[in-house]
Amino acid sequence: MDKLIIKGGISLKGEIRIAGAKNSALPILAATLLTQETIQICNLPHLFDITTMLELLGCMGVQPIIDEKLNVEVDSSTIKHFSAPYELVKTMRASILVLGPLLTRYGQAEVALPGGCAIGSRPVNLHISALQAMGADIVVEDGYIKASVKGKLNGAHIFMDLVTVTGTENVMMAACLAEGQTVIENAAREPEVVDLANCLVKMGADISGQGTDTIIINGVKDLHGCSYSVMPDRIETGTYLIAAAATRGHIKLKDTRPDILESLLSKLEQVGAEIKLGDNWIELNMHGKRPQAVSLRTAPYPAFPTDMQAQFTALNSVAAGTGSITETVFENRFMHVHEMNRMGALIKVEGNTVIVQGVDALKGAPVMATDLRASASLIIAGLVSENETSVDRIYHIDRGYECIEEKLQLLGAQIRRVPS
Numbered sequence: 001m002d003k004l005i006i007k008g009g010i011s012l013k014g015e016i017r018i019a020g021a022k023n024s025a026l027p028i029l030a031a032t033l034l035t036q037e038t039i040q041i042c043n044l045p046h047l048f049d050i051t052t053m054l055e056l057l058g059c060m061g062v063q064p065i066i067d068e069k070l071n072v073e074v075d076s077s078t079i080k081h082f083s084a085p086y087e088l089v090k091t092m093r094a095s096i097l098v099l100g101p102l103l104t105r106y107g108q109a110e111v112a113l114p115g116g117c118a119i120g121s122r123p124v125n126l127h128i129s130a131l132q133a134m135g136a137d138i139v140v141e142d143g144y145i146k147a148s149v150k151g152k153l154n155g156a157h158i159f160m161d162l163v164t165v166t167g168t169e170n171v172m173m174a175a176c177l178a179e180g181q182t183v184i185e186n187a188a189r190e191p192e193v194v195d196l197a198n199c200l201v202k203m204g205a206d207i208s209g210q211g212t213d214t215i216i217i218n219g220v221k222d223l224h225g226c227s228y229s230v231m232p233d234r235i236e237t238g239t240y241l242i243a244a245a246a247t248r249g250h251i252k253l254k255d256t257r258p259d260i261l262e263s264l265l266s267k268l269e270q271v272g273a274e275i276k277l278g279d280n281w282i283e284l285n286m287h288g289k290r291p292q293a294v295s296l297r298t299a300p301y302p303a304f305p306t307d308m309q310a311q312f313t314a315l316n317s318v319a320a321g322t323g324s325i326t327e328t329v330f331e332n333r334f335m336h337v338h339e340m341n342r343m344g345a346l347i348k349v350e351g352n353t354v355i356v357q358g359v360d361a362l363k364g365a366p367v368m369a370t371d372l373r374a375s376a377s378l379i380i381a382g383l384v385s386e387n388e389t390s391v392d393r394i395y396h397i398d399r400g401y402e403c404i405e406e407k408l409q410l411l412g413a414q415i416r417r418v419p420s
Protein backbone atom coordinates (compact mmCIF):
# COMPACT_ATOMS: atom_id res chain seq x y z
CA MET A 1 0.00 0.00 0.00
CA ASP A 2 1.40 3.41 -0.96
CA LYS A 3 1.38 6.66 0.95
CA LEU A 4 1.89 10.28 -0.04
CA ILE A 5 4.55 12.46 1.55
CA ILE A 6 3.84 16.17 1.35
CA LYS A 7 6.14 19.02 2.29
CA GLY A 8 3.79 21.92 2.97
CA GLY A 9 4.05 25.69 2.87
CA ILE A 10 4.22 26.20 -0.92
CA SER A 11 1.63 28.30 -2.81
CA LEU A 12 0.22 26.38 -5.82
CA LYS A 13 0.99 28.11 -9.13
CA GLY A 14 0.56 27.02 -12.74
CA GLU A 15 -1.83 25.38 -15.19
CA ILE A 16 -3.28 21.88 -15.39
CA ARG A 17 -5.96 20.06 -17.37
CA ILE A 18 -9.05 18.57 -15.76
CA ALA A 19 -10.04 14.94 -16.47
CA GLY A 20 -13.41 13.48 -17.43
CA ALA A 21 -15.97 13.18 -14.62
CA LYS A 22 -15.85 9.93 -12.64
CA ASN A 23 -19.49 10.20 -11.60
CA SER A 24 -20.77 10.54 -15.14
CA ALA A 25 -18.32 8.06 -16.69
CA LEU A 26 -19.54 5.30 -14.32
CA PRO A 27 -23.25 5.47 -15.26
CA ILE A 28 -22.36 5.94 -18.94
CA LEU A 29 -20.32 2.71 -18.82
CA ALA A 30 -23.34 0.97 -17.23
CA ALA A 31 -25.57 2.39 -19.99
CA THR A 32 -23.58 0.47 -22.62
CA LEU A 33 -25.54 -2.60 -21.42
CA LEU A 34 -28.71 -1.08 -22.91
CA THR A 35 -27.77 -1.78 -26.54
CA GLN A 36 -26.33 -4.56 -28.73
CA GLU A 37 -24.39 -1.97 -30.68
CA THR A 38 -20.96 -0.51 -29.90
CA ILE A 39 -20.66 2.60 -27.73
CA GLN A 40 -17.43 4.58 -27.91
CA ILE A 41 -16.69 6.59 -24.77
CA CYS A 42 -14.15 9.42 -24.98
CA ASN A 43 -12.53 11.51 -22.22
CA LEU A 44 -12.75 8.65 -19.70
CA PRO A 45 -10.65 9.47 -16.63
CA HIS A 46 -7.84 7.05 -15.69
CA LEU A 47 -9.11 5.99 -12.31
CA PHE A 48 -9.38 2.89 -10.21
CA ASP A 49 -13.19 3.12 -10.13
CA ILE A 50 -13.30 3.13 -13.94
CA THR A 51 -11.10 0.01 -14.00
CA THR A 52 -13.48 -1.61 -11.50
CA MET A 53 -16.50 -0.82 -13.72
CA LEU A 54 -14.67 -2.24 -16.77
CA GLU A 55 -13.86 -5.34 -14.71
CA LEU A 56 -17.53 -5.65 -13.75
CA LEU A 57 -18.54 -5.54 -17.43
CA GLY A 58 -15.79 -8.11 -18.09
CA CYS A 59 -17.12 -10.56 -15.52
CA MET A 60 -20.53 -10.40 -17.22
CA GLY A 61 -18.87 -11.48 -20.49
CA VAL A 62 -18.55 -7.99 -22.04
CA GLN A 63 -14.99 -7.15 -23.13
CA PRO A 64 -14.37 -3.40 -23.45
CA ILE A 65 -11.63 -2.45 -25.96
CA ILE A 66 -9.26 0.46 -25.38
CA ASP A 67 -8.25 2.13 -28.67
CA GLU A 68 -5.05 4.01 -29.56
CA LYS A 69 -6.46 7.32 -28.25
CA LEU A 70 -7.37 5.66 -24.92
CA ASN A 71 -11.08 5.81 -25.78
CA VAL A 72 -13.07 2.78 -24.67
CA GLU A 73 -15.38 0.85 -26.97
CA VAL A 74 -18.00 -1.38 -25.43
CA ASP A 75 -19.97 -3.96 -27.36
CA SER A 76 -22.24 -5.69 -24.85
CA SER A 77 -23.68 -8.23 -27.32
CA THR A 78 -21.41 -10.94 -25.85
CA ILE A 79 -23.00 -10.70 -22.38
CA LYS A 80 -23.40 -14.07 -20.62
CA HIS A 81 -24.13 -13.30 -16.96
CA PHE A 82 -26.46 -10.75 -15.44
CA SER A 83 -24.88 -10.32 -12.04
CA ALA A 84 -22.59 -7.99 -10.12
CA PRO A 85 -20.67 -10.05 -7.51
CA TYR A 86 -20.00 -8.91 -3.95
CA GLU A 87 -16.21 -8.86 -4.57
CA LEU A 88 -16.66 -5.90 -6.93
CA VAL A 89 -19.64 -4.18 -5.29
CA LYS A 90 -17.79 -4.02 -1.97
CA THR A 91 -14.96 -2.07 -3.61
CA MET A 92 -17.29 0.22 -5.58
CA ARG A 93 -20.88 0.98 -4.60
CA ALA A 94 -21.56 2.51 -8.03
CA SER A 95 -21.78 -1.12 -9.29
CA ILE A 96 -25.49 -0.75 -8.37
CA LEU A 97 -25.78 1.22 -11.65
CA VAL A 98 -25.95 -2.01 -13.67
CA LEU A 99 -29.23 -3.00 -11.96
CA GLY A 100 -31.57 -0.82 -14.06
CA PRO A 101 -29.91 -1.52 -17.44
CA LEU A 102 -29.72 -5.32 -16.93
CA LEU A 103 -33.30 -5.56 -15.72
CA THR A 104 -34.84 -3.49 -18.50
CA ARG A 105 -32.84 -5.09 -21.30
CA TYR A 106 -32.56 -8.72 -20.17
CA GLY A 107 -35.44 -9.04 -17.67
CA GLN A 108 -33.11 -10.21 -14.90
CA ALA A 109 -30.33 -8.91 -12.66
CA GLU A 110 -28.54 -9.90 -9.48
CA VAL A 111 -26.48 -7.23 -7.75
CA ALA A 112 -24.82 -7.65 -4.37
CA LEU A 113 -26.45 -5.31 -1.85
CA PRO A 114 -23.91 -2.58 -1.07
CA GLY A 115 -23.20 -2.25 2.65
CA GLY A 116 -22.62 0.95 4.64
CA CYS A 117 -19.40 2.83 4.04
CA ALA A 118 -17.13 5.42 5.65
CA ILE A 119 -19.55 8.28 4.91
CA GLY A 120 -22.89 6.81 5.96
CA SER A 121 -25.30 3.87 5.78
CA ARG A 122 -26.19 4.65 2.14
CA PRO A 123 -29.22 2.39 1.54
CA VAL A 124 -30.55 1.69 -1.99
CA ASN A 125 -34.22 1.30 -1.01
CA LEU A 126 -35.31 4.05 -3.43
CA HIS A 127 -33.68 2.30 -6.41
CA ILE A 128 -35.54 -0.88 -5.45
CA SER A 129 -38.96 0.66 -4.80
CA ALA A 130 -38.89 2.65 -8.06
CA LEU A 131 -38.06 -0.46 -10.11
CA GLN A 132 -40.82 -2.36 -8.26
CA ALA A 133 -43.25 0.42 -9.21
CA MET A 134 -42.25 -0.29 -12.82
CA GLY A 135 -43.31 -3.93 -12.43
CA ALA A 136 -40.09 -5.64 -11.33
CA ASP A 137 -40.14 -8.56 -8.89
CA ILE A 138 -37.35 -7.88 -6.42
CA VAL A 139 -36.21 -9.84 -3.39
CA VAL A 140 -33.19 -9.19 -1.23
CA GLU A 141 -31.76 -12.60 -0.37
CA ASP A 142 -28.33 -13.92 0.67
CA GLY A 143 -26.89 -10.41 0.46
CA TYR A 144 -28.05 -9.95 -3.15
CA ILE A 145 -30.75 -7.86 -4.83
CA LYS A 146 -32.44 -10.42 -7.10
CA ALA A 147 -34.63 -8.72 -9.70
CA SER A 148 -36.67 -10.03 -12.60
CA VAL A 149 -39.56 -8.99 -14.81
CA LYS A 150 -41.76 -10.97 -17.16
CA GLY A 151 -41.75 -9.18 -20.49
CA LYS A 152 -40.92 -5.47 -20.25
CA LEU A 153 -40.87 -3.03 -17.37
CA ASN A 154 -43.79 -0.59 -17.44
CA GLY A 155 -43.46 3.16 -17.33
CA ALA A 156 -44.55 4.62 -13.98
CA HIS A 157 -44.96 7.89 -12.10
CA ILE A 158 -42.22 7.87 -9.49
CA PHE A 159 -41.75 10.33 -6.67
CA MET A 160 -38.30 10.01 -5.09
CA ASP A 161 -38.60 10.56 -1.30
CA LEU A 162 -35.02 11.88 -1.26
CA VAL A 163 -32.87 13.32 -4.01
CA THR A 164 -30.67 10.42 -5.08
CA VAL A 165 -28.10 10.70 -7.86
CA THR A 166 -27.49 7.04 -8.74
CA GLY A 167 -31.16 6.25 -7.91
CA THR A 168 -32.31 8.76 -10.54
CA GLU A 169 -29.73 7.38 -13.00
CA ASN A 170 -30.78 3.74 -12.46
CA VAL A 171 -34.47 4.51 -12.98
CA MET A 172 -33.79 6.76 -15.99
CA MET A 173 -31.78 3.99 -17.68
CA ALA A 174 -34.45 1.38 -16.88
CA ALA A 175 -37.20 3.66 -18.22
CA CYS A 176 -35.49 4.08 -21.62
CA LEU A 177 -36.55 0.59 -22.72
CA ALA A 178 -39.76 0.31 -20.62
CA GLU A 179 -43.27 0.21 -22.10
CA GLY A 180 -44.76 3.72 -22.08
CA GLN A 181 -43.91 6.86 -20.12
CA THR A 182 -41.99 7.23 -16.85
CA VAL A 183 -41.99 10.46 -14.88
CA ILE A 184 -39.36 10.86 -12.14
CA GLU A 185 -40.27 13.59 -9.67
CA ASN A 186 -37.84 15.04 -7.13
CA ALA A 187 -35.16 13.79 -9.53
CA ALA A 188 -31.50 14.64 -8.97
CA ARG A 189 -30.45 17.70 -10.99
CA GLU A 190 -26.71 16.97 -10.83
CA PRO A 191 -24.77 17.73 -14.05
CA GLU A 192 -23.67 14.06 -14.12
CA VAL A 193 -27.35 13.01 -14.42
CA VAL A 194 -27.68 15.44 -17.35
CA ASP A 195 -24.51 14.03 -18.95
CA LEU A 196 -25.89 10.49 -18.71
CA ALA A 197 -29.24 11.66 -20.15
CA ASN A 198 -27.45 13.37 -23.06
CA CYS A 199 -25.55 10.15 -23.80
CA LEU A 200 -28.79 8.12 -23.65
CA VAL A 201 -30.47 10.59 -26.04
CA LYS A 202 -27.53 10.13 -28.42
CA MET A 203 -28.22 6.38 -28.17
CA GLY A 204 -31.81 7.03 -29.29
CA ALA A 205 -33.62 7.47 -25.94
CA ASP A 206 -36.57 9.87 -25.58
CA ILE A 207 -35.78 11.91 -22.45
CA SER A 208 -36.72 15.45 -21.46
CA GLY A 209 -36.44 17.51 -18.30
CA GLN A 210 -32.91 16.40 -17.37
CA GLY A 211 -31.37 19.08 -15.17
CA THR A 212 -34.78 19.85 -13.60
CA ASP A 213 -36.48 17.95 -10.78
CA THR A 214 -38.94 16.27 -13.19
CA ILE A 215 -37.50 13.94 -15.81
CA ILE A 216 -39.83 12.42 -18.42
CA ILE A 217 -38.78 9.31 -20.31
CA ASN A 218 -40.82 7.74 -23.10
CA GLY A 219 -39.70 4.13 -23.57
CA VAL A 220 -38.36 3.16 -27.00
CA LYS A 221 -37.96 -0.30 -28.58
CA ASP A 222 -34.19 -0.25 -29.02
CA LEU A 223 -31.18 1.93 -28.38
CA HIS A 224 -28.26 2.13 -30.78
CA GLY A 225 -24.49 2.73 -30.75
CA CYS A 226 -22.86 6.15 -30.59
CA SER A 227 -19.70 7.99 -29.62
CA TYR A 228 -19.89 10.16 -26.50
CA SER A 229 -17.38 12.35 -24.70
CA VAL A 230 -17.67 12.49 -20.89
CA MET A 231 -18.03 15.97 -19.35
CA PRO A 232 -15.21 17.44 -17.20
CA ASP A 233 -15.01 16.52 -13.52
CA ARG A 234 -16.42 19.36 -11.41
CA ILE A 235 -15.27 17.82 -8.14
CA GLU A 236 -11.68 17.45 -9.37
CA THR A 237 -11.89 21.07 -10.57
CA GLY A 238 -13.21 22.23 -7.21
CA THR A 239 -10.59 20.29 -5.27
CA TYR A 240 -7.71 22.05 -7.09
CA LEU A 241 -9.40 25.46 -6.74
CA ILE A 242 -9.83 24.96 -2.99
CA ALA A 243 -6.22 23.75 -2.68
CA ALA A 244 -5.00 26.87 -4.53
CA ALA A 245 -7.11 29.18 -2.33
CA ALA A 246 -5.90 27.47 0.86
CA THR A 247 -2.24 27.82 -0.19
CA ARG A 248 -2.70 31.49 -1.28
CA GLY A 249 -1.83 30.46 -4.84
CA HIS A 250 -2.62 31.34 -8.45
CA ILE A 251 -3.72 28.56 -10.83
CA LYS A 252 -5.52 28.07 -14.14
CA LEU A 253 -7.56 24.94 -14.83
CA LYS A 254 -8.21 24.01 -18.46
CA ASP A 255 -10.81 21.69 -20.08
CA THR A 256 -13.33 22.29 -17.31
CA ARG A 257 -16.84 23.83 -16.98
CA PRO A 258 -17.33 26.97 -14.87
CA ASP A 259 -21.12 26.95 -15.51
CA ILE A 260 -21.65 23.93 -13.20
CA LEU A 261 -19.53 25.26 -10.32
CA GLU A 262 -21.45 28.38 -9.29
CA SER A 263 -21.99 27.45 -5.63
CA LEU A 264 -18.27 26.80 -5.14
CA LEU A 265 -17.07 29.81 -7.13
CA SER A 266 -19.23 32.19 -5.10
CA LYS A 267 -17.81 30.74 -1.84
CA LEU A 268 -14.26 31.10 -3.18
CA GLU A 269 -14.97 34.76 -3.95
CA GLN A 270 -16.13 35.20 -0.33
CA VAL A 271 -12.84 33.59 0.74
CA GLY A 272 -11.06 36.43 -1.09
CA ALA A 273 -10.09 34.81 -4.40
CA GLU A 274 -10.06 36.72 -7.66
CA ILE A 275 -11.69 34.47 -10.22
CA LYS A 276 -11.59 34.77 -14.02
CA LEU A 277 -13.60 32.49 -16.28
CA GLY A 278 -13.68 31.42 -19.90
CA ASP A 279 -15.97 28.88 -21.61
CA ASN A 280 -13.76 25.97 -20.56
CA TRP A 281 -11.24 27.40 -18.07
CA ILE A 282 -11.09 28.90 -14.59
CA GLU A 283 -8.29 31.02 -13.14
CA LEU A 284 -8.05 31.63 -9.39
CA ASN A 285 -5.67 34.15 -7.84
CA MET A 286 -5.34 34.79 -4.10
CA HIS A 287 -2.68 37.48 -4.65
CA GLY A 288 -0.76 35.88 -1.77
CA LYS A 289 -3.51 36.69 0.79
CA ARG A 290 -4.69 34.46 3.61
CA PRO A 291 -8.23 33.13 2.93
CA GLN A 292 -11.18 34.42 4.98
CA ALA A 293 -13.26 31.75 6.74
CA VAL A 294 -16.74 31.22 5.25
CA SER A 295 -19.77 29.18 6.32
CA LEU A 296 -21.67 26.80 4.06
CA ARG A 297 -24.24 24.03 3.95
CA THR A 298 -24.11 21.05 1.60
CA ALA A 299 -27.21 19.94 -0.32
CA PRO A 300 -28.06 18.40 -3.70
CA TYR A 301 -27.16 20.38 -6.86
CA PRO A 302 -27.19 23.32 -7.48
CA ALA A 303 -26.30 23.87 -3.79
CA PHE A 304 -22.80 23.28 -2.41
CA PRO A 305 -21.75 19.64 -3.12
CA THR A 306 -21.12 17.20 -0.28
CA ASP A 307 -18.17 15.94 -2.35
CA MET A 308 -16.31 19.22 -1.66
CA GLN A 309 -17.22 19.58 2.01
CA ALA A 310 -14.07 17.94 3.40
CA GLN A 311 -11.78 19.96 1.13
CA PHE A 312 -13.45 23.22 2.22
CA THR A 313 -13.05 22.21 5.86
CA ALA A 314 -9.28 22.00 5.21
CA LEU A 315 -9.36 25.51 3.71
CA ASN A 316 -11.31 26.94 6.66
CA SER A 317 -8.85 25.32 9.06
CA VAL A 318 -6.16 27.84 8.01
CA ALA A 319 -8.47 30.78 7.18
CA ALA A 320 -8.82 34.03 9.13
CA GLY A 321 -11.84 33.75 11.44
CA THR A 322 -14.36 31.01 12.16
CA GLY A 323 -16.61 29.23 9.68
CA SER A 324 -19.30 26.58 10.14
CA ILE A 325 -19.93 23.79 7.69
CA THR A 326 -23.17 21.81 7.78
CA GLU A 327 -23.45 18.44 6.02
CA THR A 328 -27.03 17.55 5.04
CA VAL A 329 -26.50 14.76 2.47
CA PHE A 330 -24.61 12.05 4.39
CA GLU A 331 -24.86 11.41 8.12
CA ASN A 332 -21.22 10.56 8.83
CA ARG A 333 -18.93 12.53 6.58
CA PHE A 334 -16.58 14.11 9.13
CA MET A 335 -13.93 11.41 9.55
CA HIS A 336 -11.27 13.81 8.17
CA VAL A 337 -11.91 16.27 11.04
CA HIS A 338 -10.23 14.07 13.64
CA GLU A 339 -7.15 13.69 11.44
CA MET A 340 -7.00 17.47 10.81
CA ASN A 341 -7.22 18.12 14.55
CA ARG A 342 -4.18 15.86 14.95
CA MET A 343 -2.45 18.33 12.61
CA GLY A 344 -3.27 21.26 14.90
CA ALA A 345 -6.62 22.31 13.40
CA LEU A 346 -9.28 23.65 15.78
CA ILE A 347 -12.45 21.94 14.59
CA LYS A 348 -15.45 20.99 16.76
CA VAL A 349 -18.14 18.60 15.56
CA GLU A 350 -21.67 19.52 16.73
CA GLY A 351 -24.23 17.11 15.24
CA ASN A 352 -24.08 17.52 11.46
CA THR A 353 -22.11 20.78 11.69
CA VAL A 354 -18.42 21.47 12.15
CA ILE A 355 -17.22 24.75 13.60
CA VAL A 356 -13.78 25.55 12.23
CA GLN A 357 -11.64 28.16 13.97
CA GLY A 358 -8.83 29.06 11.57
CA VAL A 359 -5.19 28.75 12.74
CA ASP A 360 -2.11 30.31 11.07
CA ALA A 361 -0.80 26.99 9.74
CA LEU A 362 -1.28 23.28 10.42
CA LYS A 363 1.55 21.05 11.61
CA GLY A 364 2.48 18.03 9.52
CA ALA A 365 1.67 14.59 10.98
CA PRO A 366 1.10 11.05 9.79
CA VAL A 367 -2.63 10.81 8.90
CA MET A 368 -4.91 8.19 7.41
CA ALA A 369 -7.40 8.56 4.56
CA THR A 370 -10.86 7.08 5.18
CA ASP A 371 -12.63 7.78 1.89
CA LEU A 372 -12.04 9.47 -1.43
CA ARG A 373 -12.90 13.09 -0.64
CA ALA A 374 -11.48 12.84 2.90
CA SER A 375 -8.17 11.82 1.29
CA ALA A 376 -8.24 14.92 -0.91
CA SER A 377 -8.90 17.10 2.13
CA LEU A 378 -5.94 15.60 4.00
CA ILE A 379 -3.68 16.34 1.03
CA ILE A 380 -4.86 19.97 1.15
CA ALA A 381 -4.19 19.97 4.90
CA GLY A 382 -0.68 18.67 4.14
CA LEU A 383 -0.14 21.45 1.59
CA VAL A 384 -0.92 24.10 4.25
CA SER A 385 1.21 22.47 6.96
CA GLU A 386 4.49 23.79 8.24
CA ASN A 387 6.42 20.58 7.80
CA GLU A 388 6.00 17.07 6.43
CA THR A 389 2.71 15.17 6.30
CA SER A 390 2.26 11.55 5.26
CA VAL A 391 -1.16 10.43 4.07
CA ASP A 392 -1.66 6.68 4.38
CA ARG A 393 -4.27 4.43 2.68
CA ILE A 394 -4.22 6.49 -0.47
CA TYR A 395 -5.85 3.76 -2.54
CA HIS A 396 -8.95 5.84 -1.83
CA ILE A 397 -7.52 8.80 -3.75
CA ASP A 398 -6.64 6.67 -6.78
CA ARG A 399 -10.33 5.75 -7.06
CA GLY A 400 -11.28 9.30 -8.01
CA TYR A 401 -8.32 11.61 -8.80
CA GLU A 402 -6.28 11.04 -11.94
CA CYS A 403 -2.49 11.39 -11.41
CA ILE A 404 -3.01 13.61 -8.36
CA GLU A 405 0.63 13.85 -7.33
CA GLU A 406 1.80 14.59 -10.92
CA LYS A 407 -0.82 17.35 -11.25
CA LEU A 408 0.10 18.86 -7.88
CA GLN A 409 3.80 18.68 -8.81
CA LEU A 410 2.99 20.61 -12.00
CA LEU A 411 1.51 23.27 -9.71
CA GLY A 412 4.75 23.37 -7.71
CA ALA A 413 3.78 21.19 -4.75
CA GLN A 414 6.37 18.98 -3.09
CA ILE A 415 4.56 15.68 -2.98
CA ARG A 416 5.73 12.15 -3.68
CA ARG A 417 4.36 8.64 -3.48
CA VAL A 418 6.27 6.04 -1.47
CA PRO A 419 5.49 2.47 -0.46
CA SER A 420 4.18 2.27 3.15
Ligand code: EPU
Pocket residue numbers: 023026094120121122123124125126127128162163164165166167192306307329330331372373400
Ligand atom coordinates in the same frame (compact mmCIF):
# COMPACT_ATOMS: atom_id res chain seq x y z
N1 EPU B 1 -30.43 7.48 -0.05
C1 EPU B 1 -31.39 6.70 0.55
N2 EPU B 1 -31.95 5.69 -0.18
C2 EPU B 1 -31.60 5.44 -1.47
C3 EPU B 1 -30.62 6.25 -2.09
C4 EPU B 1 -30.05 7.27 -1.35
O1 EPU B 1 -31.73 6.90 1.72
O2 EPU B 1 -32.14 4.50 -2.08
C5 EPU B 1 -29.80 8.60 0.72
C6 EPU B 1 -28.29 8.38 0.94
O3 EPU B 1 -28.03 7.55 2.06
C7 EPU B 1 -27.80 9.79 1.11
C8 EPU B 1 -28.71 10.59 0.15
O4 EPU B 1 -29.85 9.77 -0.08
O5 EPU B 1 -28.01 10.22 2.42
C9 EPU B 1 -28.08 10.94 -1.18
O6 EPU B 1 -27.41 9.83 -1.73
P1 EPU B 1 -27.28 9.56 -3.29
O7 EPU B 1 -28.08 8.36 -3.65
O8 EPU B 1 -27.53 10.81 -4.06
O9 EPU B 1 -25.74 9.19 -3.41
P2 EPU B 1 -25.13 8.18 -4.46
O10 EPU B 1 -25.94 8.21 -5.70
O11 EPU B 1 -24.86 6.88 -3.81
C10 EPU B 1 -23.58 9.90 -5.69
C11 EPU B 1 -22.11 10.05 -5.94
C12 EPU B 1 -21.42 10.38 -4.63
C13 EPU B 1 -22.00 11.71 -4.12
C14 EPU B 1 -23.51 11.56 -3.94
C15 EPU B 1 -24.19 12.85 -3.53
C16 EPU B 1 -21.76 8.55 -7.81
C17 EPU B 1 -21.18 7.30 -8.34
N3 EPU B 1 -21.61 8.79 -6.51
O12 EPU B 1 -23.71 8.85 -4.74
O13 EPU B 1 -20.04 10.57 -4.94
O14 EPU B 1 -21.43 12.01 -2.86
O15 EPU B 1 -24.10 11.13 -5.19
O16 EPU B 1 -23.95 13.86 -4.45
O17 EPU B 1 -22.34 9.33 -8.57
C18 EPU B 1 -17.73 10.56 -4.52
O18 EPU B 1 -17.55 10.76 -5.74
O19 EPU B 1 -16.82 10.66 -3.68
C19 EPU B 1 -19.07 10.22 -4.04
C20 EPU B 1 -19.29 9.69 -2.83
